[in-house]
Amino acid sequence: MARRNDIKKRTKVGxxxxxxxxxxxxxxxxxxxxxxxxxxYLIIVIFAIGLGIWVGLTPTQWSIVMLTIGVLTGFEFVNTSIENFVDLLSFEYNIQAKKIKDICAAASIINALLSVVIGFLIYLPALITTIENLFK
Structure with a gap:
């Protein structure tokens, strides 16, 4: 009888x-x-992955790029969720709802700008090296 309960629990977990x-x-x-x-963001991510393959990013650089992509998209999902939640709670214009949405938008923009900076720090040296090697 104990085995049957274990199987049911596993099925429920699955x-x-x-x-x-x-x-x-x-x-x-x-x-x-x-x-x-x-x-x-999806278009930029596809471009960033293609560029990373072309310039030959190192595993450490790939890790940073993938982490940055994950944080950026994750942040945008959270921002979208909060905006939808605020819209659900606030049926008409509300200054507090606007503040919440503006702050979430600011967090997303800051995250996007930092992602661009990280991208330049990683891709620019690799891109310069790759282009120099093309003309040698």
Whole structure:
């Protein structure tokens, strides 16, 4: 009898994990459908990955780039969630709701600007070296 309960528990855990991934996938789809900034980020991410392959980033550089991409997109998902939540709670114009949304937008912009700085620090030297090697 104990084995049967263990199997049921594992099945329930497996189902819960599957549901969590399904919910997350639905959230990603919804965010990309509703938030145009994420589409811009996706295009930039594809470009950054292609450029990284072309200039031959080191594993450490790839780690920093991937972490930066993850933090940037994660921040944008949180920003989108908070904005949607504030809209849900506030049916008409509210100065506090505006402040919350503005602060979230500021956090996203700061994160995006820092990501650009990190990108320049990583890609610029590698790009210069690659271009110099093309003309040798």
């Amino acid at each position: 189902t819960r994990v599957k549901n969590k991934f399904a919910n997350a996938a639905r959230g990603i789809f919804t965010a990309f459908r509703e938030e145009s900034t994420l589409i811009v």
